[in-house]
Amino acid sequence: xxxxxxxxxLGELSPGDHAEITGFCADEAFLSFLQRLHExxxxxxxxxxxxxxxxxxxxxxxxxxxxxxxxLRREEANLIHVKPIS
Amino acid sequence: xxxxxxxxxxxxxxxxxxxLFNHLTHSHQRVANYSGVTVDSxxxxxxxxxxxxxxxxxxxxxxxxxxYTDEEVVLAKALKSDAFDCLLIVVDATQxxxxxxxxxxxLDSTDCPAIVALNMEDLARERGFEIDLAKLQSLMGVTxxxxxxxRKHGLRGVPEAxxxxxxxxxxxxxxxxxxxxQDLSRLDVSMxxxxxxxxxxxxxxxxxKKQGRPDFRTERIDRAILHPxxxxxxxxxxxxxxxxxxxxxxxxxxxxxxxxxxxxRESVKASALSPILKSFLADGVLAGLGGTLVxxxxxxxxxxxxLFLEDFGFMARAVFLLDYWMGKVGLHGRAFLxxxxxxxxxxxxxxxxxxxxxxxxxxxxxxxxxLTTCSARVPVYTLLIAxxxxxxxxxxxxxxxxxxMLGLYLVGTLSALMMGALLKKFFLKGKRPPLLIELxxxxxxxxxxxxxxxxxxxxxxxxxxxxxxxxxTIVIWFLVSFPKPENGQFSIEDSYAARMGHVLxxxxxPLGFNWKIGMALIPTFAARExxxxxxxxxxxxxEDAEVSNTSKLSALIKGEWSLATGLSLIAWFxxxxxxxxxxxxxxxxxxxxxxxxxxxxxxxGLAYFASWLTYHLAKHYNx
Ligand SMILES: Nc1nc2c(ncn2[C@@H]2O[C@H](COP(=O)(O)OP(=O)(O)OP(=O)(O)O)[C@@H](O)[C@H]2O)c(=O)[nH]1
Numbered sequence: 081x082x083x084x085x086x087x088x089x090l091g092e093l094s095p096g097d098h099a100e101i102t103g104f105c106a107d108e109a110f111l112s113f114l115q116r117l118h119e120x121x122x123x124x125x126x127x128x129x130x131x132x133x134x135x136x137x138x139x140x141x142x143x144x145x146x147x148x149x150x151x152l153r154r155e156e157a158n159l160i161h162v163k164p165i166s
Numbered sequence: 167x168x169x170x171x172x173x174x175x176x177x178x179x180x181x182x183x184x185x186l187f188n189h190l191t192h193s194h195q196r197v198a199n200y201s202g203v204t205v206d207s208x209x210x211x212x213x214x215x216x217x218x219x220x221x222x223x224x225x226x227x228x229x230x231x232x233x234y235t236d237e238e239v240v241l242a243k244a245l246k247s248d249a250f251d252c253l254l255i256v257v258d259a260t261q262x263x264x265x266x267x268x269x270x271x272x273l274d275s276t277d278c279p280a281i282v283a284l285n286m287e288d289l290a291r292e293r294g295f296e297i298d299l300a301k302l303q304s305l306m307g308v309t310x311x312x313x314x315x316x317r318k319h320g321l322r323g324v325p326e327a328x329x330x331x332x333x334x335x336x337x338x339x340x341x342x343x344x345x346x347x348q349d350l351s352r353l354d355v356s357m358x359x360x361x362x363x364x365x366x367x368x369x370x371x372x373x374x375k376k377q378g379r380p381d382f383r384t385e386r387i388d389r390a391i392l393h394p395x396x397x398x399x400x401x402x403x404x405x406x407x408x409x410x411x412x413x414x415x416x417x418x419x420x421x422x423x424x425x426x427x428x429x430x431r432e433s434v435k436a437s438a439l440s441p442i443l444k445s446f447l448a449d450g451v452l453a454g455l456g457g458t459l460v461x462x463x464x465x466x467x468x469x470x471x472x473l474f475l476e477d478f479g480f481m482a483r484a485v486f487l488l489d490y491w492m493g494k495v496g497l498h499g500r501a502f503l504x505x506x507x508x509x510x511x512x513x514x515x516x517x518x519x520x521x522x523x524x525x526x527x528x529x530x531x532x533x534x535x536x537l538t539t540c541s542a543r544v545p546v547y548t549l550l551i552a553x554x555x556x557x558x559x560x561x562x563x564x565x566x567x568x569x570x571m572l573g574l575y576l577v578g579t580l581s582a583l584m585m586g587a588l589l590k591k592f593f594l595k596g597k598r599p600p601l602l603i604e605l606x607x608x609x610x611x612x613x614x615x616x617x618x619x620x621x622x623x624x625x626x627x628x629x630x631x632x633x634x635x636x637x638x639t640i641v642i643w644f645l646v647s648f649p650k651p652e653n654g655q656f657s658i659e660d661s662y663a664a665r666m667g668h669v670l671x672x673x674x675x676p677l678g679f680n681w682k683i684g685m686a687l688i689p690t691f692a693a694r695e696x697x698x699x700x701x702x703x704x705x706x707x708x709e710d711a712e713v714s715n716t717s718k719l720s721a722l723i724k725g726e727w728s729l730a731t732g733l734s735l736i737a738w739f740x741x742x743x744x745x746x747x748x749x750x751x752x753x754x755x756x757x758x759x760x761x762x763x764x765x766x767x768x769x770x771g772l773a774y775f776a777s778w779l780t781y782h783l784a785k786h787y788n789x
Contacts, residue, residue, distance in 0.1 A: 115355055120229055123360055131385075133394075134487055134489070135392075135393070137490035146263055147263070151482070151489075153489070156600040156602070
């Protein structure tokens with residue numbers, strides 16, 4: 081998967097933001113978790129929407145992808161690179 | 167007769183696998199055990215249209231066949247094992263792309279005949295999805311039945327399709343993506359996942375006649391439940407109501423069970439049987455059965471509520487709301503459900519740690535579960551509070567006794583959280599594993615699923631805990647009733663149990679406990695609340711009076727023990743690991759004797775220290 085530096089990380093988005101997945105963190109340490117993310121649909125080019133963040137802590141966030149909703153901590157959402165779309 | 171053939175139920179989480187299982191089978195579920203792997207998946211009989219009796223095995227839900235969680239390991243192993251004659255694949259029609267991807271992956275992995283239940287047809291239709299089923303069937307090469315697992319006639323066609331497939335030929339493996347290499351590099355794996363989705367997309371394009379609308383209802387409910395302010399209130403309210411119901415509702419059936427067993431024991435004692443047999447039946451068997459059954463009301467109520475919240479879709483949201491805060495004490499958000507369950511009983515709590523993916527986190531959660539205040543502690547607390555805490559009003563209508571009870575719950579909870587933080591910091595170090603949890607769409611829970619789920623869990627509890635309590639109660643009856651002297655009157659003070667109490671005394675004297683307490687502590691290994699009846703026996707014999715209920719007993723021990731001793735005993739019960747069922751379950755679930763010993767050791771250490779401290783502080787202040 082390619083890495084693109086000119087964009088945001090998923091964990092930096094706020095509720096209501098729409099974005100497209102442009103790449104993934106290439107760190108070996110996270111590969112198996114990244115695979116799990118791929119499995120539930122976080123794939124290159126996929127469109128996502130941030131729906132909610134947990135109260136007070138503002139972490140984790142919930143993300144709509146391929147018609148389902150998943151919760152992720154911001155830290156781990158940062159493994160995913162995105163390009164905001166409006 | 168040949169062996170019963172097996173049909174495996176596989177599906178993605180939340181696709182309605184459990185509902186389908188419950189509606190398809192009529193007999194009672196039992197815990198399945200196949201091909202060397204013991205999992206607590208359910209198995210039940212299914213009668214095919216031609217009259218053949220087959221076994222339907224509910225395999226763990228999984229997102230994929232690449233093992234990431236323990237449950238997926240079980241699934242992957244089971245599918246490889248050739249143990250099944252047909253697969254029944256359950257997928258969610260409201261997520262067609264994911265559904266097709268999962269089908270492809272499963273169908274590619276095995277040549278076992280299969281059929282697909284495209285479930286939640288009602289919701290898919292409501293949202294406007296239209297799928298060309300005939301086309302999809304021909305593309306997938308298996309029979310696909312549209313189902314509504316929660317409705318009476320919603321599974322029509324499934325048994326027929328299973329029968330046909332189970333009696334049909336094997337399929338071909340790897341039809342969709344061709345043969346897959348086993349030695350994939352990690353990058354290849356990512357590519358493979360992408361390819362599965364690409365293939366699914368390709369198929370979807372051909373069969374999806376109309377795309378459905380988003381699930382507006384779920385989005386609306388989430389706007390309240392995940393609201394920055396409202397969300398917290400709702401969570402607190404839900405937990406508050408849950409505990410209220412557990413205590414207030416359970417109260418009545420618990421009293422009934424108690425009186426029923428009292429009556430049964432009286433009847434046995436009044437009967438014409440030989441004294442030894444009477445004693446065995448009344449104080450051994452009936453006491454053991456009663457001791458297990460009194461827990462049932464609280465456990466059933468708490469589980470009914472948990473199952474309801476789970477089915478509705480709330481539990482995943484609770485994990486979402488609490489993950490950050492649980493992280494503060496080193497716990498994973500998924501530890502919420504096991505911890506909540508353990509307020510009824512630690513055993514089902516430990517069993518539900520299965521959903522925690524990471525082993526270290528699972529160990530951590532299991533280790534602290536015994537600190538939550540399970541229902542077996544309540545009778546003991548009630549006795550000791552009644553004996554040693556004056557029921558003076560504190561403020562308004564609130565009395566000191568009630569406040570102390572609440573305090574004990576809080577101390578238990580706080581010590582569990584603190585222990586979690588400590589264990590995480592010093593022993594089970596390491597980063598918290600990532601959180602990835604689906605927030606499923608909200609559903610109206612199906613009553614039938616609820617009842618069956620409840621029956622299953624109750625059965626599991628009775629198997630795991632009931633048998634141990636019953637067996638130990640009988641052992642303890644023996645220890646309390648023997649040896650019978652050759653001549654003369656038997657006194658409990660000569661019994662084996664009393665001798666053990668005397669042996670223990672030097673060790674527990676620093677805690678303010680005498681040998682009688684030591685003796686009463688022995689049966690708490692069966693179940694904590696047995697202490698109440700043992701003390702009754704001990705003091706009944708000594709005082710030569712009929713002491714059968716808590717209030718008489720509490721009056722008695724109040725005269726016998728100092729306040730310091732009473733408080734010390736309360737402290738002991740907050741921490742002591744005195745329940746063999748819990749230890750056995752921990753060992754079995756973690757597959758490790760070492761961690762069971764760690765659990766036992768640290769809990770004993772804590773209990774001893776807390777008791778000692780309480781006793782000496784109390785003495786110091788001349789209580
Ligand atoms: N409307 C509707 N609801 C359904 C249907 N099938 C299942 N449900 C509901 O969907 C929810 C999830 O169903 P479960 O049977 O628990 O799903 P599962 O696949 O066993 O989920 P896990 O046990 O988490 O793997 C429950 O609330 C069910 O009552 C269906 O066909 N239509």
